[in-house]
Amino acid sequence: MSERVHVLLFDAGTDSEGIHSLELSGHTVVLLFEDEDDALRYAGLLEAQDFPAATVEAITRDEMETFCASAGYEARLVPAGFVPGTAEERLLLAPPERNLDLSHWKEQDEPSVARDGDGDEESLDPQLEAFRRSLEGLL
Numbered sequence: 001m002s003e004r005v006h007v008l009l010f011d012a013g014t015d016s017e018g019i020h021s022l023e024l025s026g027h028t029v030v031l032l033f034e035d036e037d038d039a040l041r042y043a044g045l046l047e048a049q050d051f052p053a054a055t056v057e058a059i060t061r062d063e064m065e066t067f068c069a070s071a072g073y074e075a076r077l078v079p080a081g082f083v084p085g086t087a088e089e090r091l092l093l094a095p096p097e098r099n100l101d102l103s104h105w106k107e108q109d110e111p112s113v114a115r116d117g118d119g120d121e122e123s124l125d126p127q128l129e130a131f132r133r134s135l136e137g138l139l
Contacts, residue, residue: 002062005032005077006039008046012055020046020054021073022096024088028073031092032064035080038093046095 007030008020022029033039036056043054061077068075076092084090 002060003034004058005034005061005064006036006056006058007032007064008039008043008054009057010052010054012057022091024074024076024091028071029076030064030068030073031078032061032075033078035078038078038080038082042093042095049095 010016010018010020019030022031031039031042033042033056036058039056043056047053061075065075067073078092082089082092084093
C-alpha cells in the first residue's frame with residue numbers, strides 16, 4: 001500500500017469542496033504533507049490569514065499524484081522534519097502573505113472558476129471535476 005499524505009481541503013465533503021494549492025514559479029502546486037502536524041499547522045496559518053477553516057485529510061500519495069497529474073498540478077511532498085533552504089521552499093511550511101482571490105470559489109450558479117495571481121479566470125476541466133468527485137468517494 002502506498003504511503004499516506006495529508007492535504008488541506010476546504011468545505012470537505014460538499015459540492016464546493018476545494019483543495020489548497022500554491023502558485024510557485026508559474027505552476028499550481030498541491031502540498032502533500034508527510035506529517036499530519038505540519039498540515040495542521042499550515043491550516044492554522046491559513047485560517048489566521050482569514051481563509052476558511054481547512055480540513056486535513058489523509059489520502060494515499062499515489063492517488064494524490066494521479067489527481068494532480070490529471071489536473072495539470074504539481075504534487076510537492078513536504079517531508080516530516082523539512083527544513084527550507086530557499087524563499088520558495090519556505091512557502092511549503094508557511095503560506096505567502098499575498099493570496100489569490102477566493103470570492104468565486106463557492107458560487108454555485110457558475111462553473112468552477114479558478115483565479116490566477118493576476119486575477120484572470122480559468123475554467124476548470126470537466127474531467128478534473130469528475131476525477132475530484134471520484135476522489136471524494138474514496139474519503
